[in-house]
Amino acid sequence: MKSTIKDVAKKANVSIATVSFVINDSKPISEETKTRVLKVIKELNYHPSKSAVSLVSGKTGNIGFILTDDHFLRTEPFYTTIFLGTEFEARSEGYYILLTSIRPDFSEEDPLPRFILNKSVDGIIIAGKIPHTLIERISAYKLPTVFIDYIPPTNSCPLVLIDNIQGAVQATNHLIDLGHTNIAFIGGDIGHPSLSHRLYGYKQALENANISIKNNLIVVDAKYPDKQNGFNSAKKLFSKNKNVTAVFACNDAMAIGVLHYLNDNGYKVPQDVSLVGFDDVEADIMLHPPLTTIRVPKIEMGVEALKLIVNSVKSKKSLPKKVLVPVELIVRESTSLCKPK
Amino acid sequence: MKSTIKDVAKKANVSIATVSFVINDSKPISEETKTRVLKVIKELNYHPSKSAVSLVSGKTGNIGFILTDDHFLRTEPFYTTIFLGTEFEARSEGYYILLTSIRPDFSEEDPLPRFILNKSVDGIIIAGKIPHTLIERISAYKLPTVFIDYIPPTNSCPLVLIDNIQGAVQATNHLIDLGHTNIAFIGGDIGHPSLSHRLYGYKQALENANISIKNNLIVVDAKYPDKQNGFNSAKKLFSKNKNVTAVFACNDAMAIGVLHYLNDNGYKVPQDVSLVGFDDVEADIMLHPPLTTIRVPKIEMGVEALKLIVNSVKSKKSLPKKVLVPVELIVRESTSLCKPK
DNA sequence: AAATTTTAGTTAAACGTTTAAATGGATTTG
């Protein structure tokens, strides 16, 4: 069953070098022998051994994918979906992805991912926020690296980022277009660039529409942007401001919390209050009503990252290109026209 | 930076064979030289090249993971989570997982996964229902194989399966314990063993509790067990049976549809109707109220599968062991005591 | 003390490729 290049060479009456040249198209070979060799290859169902090729070429054909344990295991499949995108593209590029996760408190003593130590990858994709220690220690190995959804401190690598500002502008504009003027922003962890960009986009959209920004409609003191804090922030917002007709939550998790608060307190969505989230999480369509949100193209982010890394691997000169992936407004049933007073 | 076994040998004043023996503990070496070699290995930060080891040993240290495109891409991260489980265990076993998906209509002409063709894996894990053609063609390669959540036609491989009957019994017993007697079953695609097992468990639980099985409380004519069909089946059920106080849906997707129907039609959950699902999908906790369900331990299924495959790879004799993974009742807020008439 | 066994280590082949250098016949050049 398992045939080698030697078997092919023997049966085709050529040297193994010729077979190699035919396979890789690396030297001119006469049409005649070329077809003969190809025929034998097919007959014997020959496929080059990856280990052998790796050993001699120094290239492994693998790309490492690193993320932290919490991102790996969190119920929300955000980075996992990005991983699927890389895998998808890897297949058509002829690469394999080796996935591994590391502890969020990665320290000097922790061992680096195996695939770096035993040289099993040609490049690395790092998704999400990752400890600096790790970044530094990896950089010693001079492997091409691409970051996804994170801006590392010393940046000389290609980046794949979400266009958060544009997304926030789209979300806010959608509410403005529906006639809303009292539009609140609910956020949290404003130190995180992604979320502060979303706030920035919100403000920009209001300004462009000549709607004044009211600080009492901006609730950003939550530590984490999760469901519970969405609920709490909504409580804080609505207990003081009765005239809010629309809310833009910085992500879907918070939006879900807001929705629960509204449901529990007699507000009808979208009749009384319109609600927009951000991320397009799977759970959104299960909600009642399904959530209008900004879709982040996770698969595409993975695809982009893989393209970048393959480029770096092949060309060796990795220019620190930044790819801002565009986002998209998904209108479902949690938003509607502002009802006239 | 990159050191080889030769560098170690030279610096430690031994032959490369000795270094190899020390690394693999494959021949007796004096304590003296052993420590010396190990010291040099550490100093040079030496790690054996995986390609070289693979080439000479014939073992790749990789396990292939195959699932169909639709399972790979579906929003519900069921098989993906199982994959994460295998990856998790693979890391501690020193293996890498190579993941690939194939088209659900895989035909004779389609190429087999690359990792099979170029001998990049020592064994294969197959998750979910997969075309028979593929199974047959793979079997020609004599690779150890493990199936997850699927019983192949010609079964001589280890299997990892969900204990569906036990889960259904648990779900139904929970409702019985709460005092319910008019308990409906909503299912679909009853040809699928998993779902018919769940129906079987439901009936068994009722019998054990001496509650008669009423066929009009069993709705299983839906083609696919999804949200929309859950809604439709609920409509059919409740329009004819006003006295139903509890529903066991064959999976969470259908349960969510049932919940929407109940919400839309003035039934309070759980006050009027208790509802139990199956699978423990991420979206469940986002629901209003959060869904009581049966948790399927996806990560653990992956872990089990990897253990089985490593066993097969190492021992070469793969006895067709079946692992039934236990499920667990997760009580949330969609079930409560049956209110007295 | 000679013969045998054990122990610790070395030598060299093998794994399946790629590729620089060599070859030898055909074609072109002066």
Place this chain on the structure above:
DNA sequence: CAAATCCATTTAAACGTTTAACTAAAATTT
């Protein structure tokens, strides 16, 4: 027509390991 060039192909080394076969010294047996 000899010399130079070109083309298709072969030879052989290299990649970094494992391991069977060998060796030499030490320990054990007779």
